[in-house]
Amino acid sequence: EDQVTQSPEALRLQEGESSSLNCSYTVSGLRGLFWYRQDPGKGPEFLFTLYSAGEEKEKERLKATLTKKESFLHITAPKPEDSATYLCAVPKPSGYSTLTFGKGTMLLVSP
Amino acid sequence: DARVTQTPRHKVTEMGQEVTMRCQPILGHNTVFWYRQTMMQGLELLAYFRNRAPLDDSGMPKDRFSAEMPDATLATLKIQPSEPRDSAVYFCASGLGQQPYYGYTFGSGTRLTVV
Numbered sequence: 001e002d003q004v005t006q007s008p009e010a011l012r013l014q015e016g017e018s019s020s021l022n023c024s025y026t027v028s029g030l031r032g033l034f035w036y037r038q039d040p041g042k043g044p045e046f047l048f049t050l051y052s053a054g055e056e057k058e059k060e061r062l063k064a065t066l067t068k069k070e071s072f073l074h075i076t077a078p079k080p081e082d083s084a085t086y087l088c089a090v091p092k093p094s095g096y097s098t099l100t101f102g103k104g105t106m107l108l109v110s111p
Numbered sequence: 112d113a114r115v116t117q118t119p120r121h122k123v124t125e126m127g128q129e130v131t132m133r134c135q136p137i138l139g140h141n142t143v144f145w146y147r148q149t150m151m152q153g154l155e156l157l158a159y160f161r162n163r164a165p166l167d168d169s170g171m172p173k174d175r176f177s178a179e180m181p182d183a184t185l186a187t188l189k190i191q192p193s194e195p196r197d198s199a200v201y202f203c204a205s206g207l208g209q210q211p212y213y214g215y216t217f218g219s220g221t222r223l224t225v226v
Contacts, residue, residue: 043202046214103153
């Protein structure tokens with residue numbers, strides 16, 4: 001069964017302190033890896049799709065990278081507004097449409 | 112901005128009662144999902160539809176849950192009878208086509224508490 005594991009479960013950073021979140025996956029024939037951001041009381045919000053090992057995507061202070069076994073979400077000089085839970089997901093074997101989500105990393109950035 | 116609208120936002124009900132959650136997907140999106148989120152299990156897929164046809168509902172307890180799309184602007188998720196273990200946040204999401212590469216748009220969820 002495909003699995004998606006995220007670490008750490010929670011991360012506390014000072015404003016400006018860069019770090020990385022990890023998403024490891026066990027799937028046969030990866031067809032994409034997706035990152036979402038979830039704010040308290042809201043639904044997940046799509047950030048990135050990565051298709052193949054070596055690919056990178058950037059958005060403001062976030063950069064997502066992908067290897068054959070894991071993905072990293074690098075946060076450079078974070079600000080308090082980056083505080084959220086970050087979720088990664090991979091398509092289920094049954095089709096492209098449905099996703100298996102990890103349990104997320106809760107990030108708190110203190111001023 | 113286009114958004115997925117879910118109602119109600121919060122629902123508290125007694126065990127054994129029927130619960131109906133509604134979702135208005137983004138106009139033009141042909142794929143609709145229902146997910147459930149709990150602290151223990153995270154986000155779990157319950158069901159999804161394409162062009163209003165149910166394609167996968169294997170994540171739902173069949174004896175008590177049902178999902179329908181009466182028309183392209185409305186998706187419903189019903190629980191009858193509800194149980195305390197159904198307490199969770201239920202999300203609806205919508206998107207285009209057969210590939211999730213452009214991301215799905217999630218609603219803000221219905222927080223269900225069954226007492």
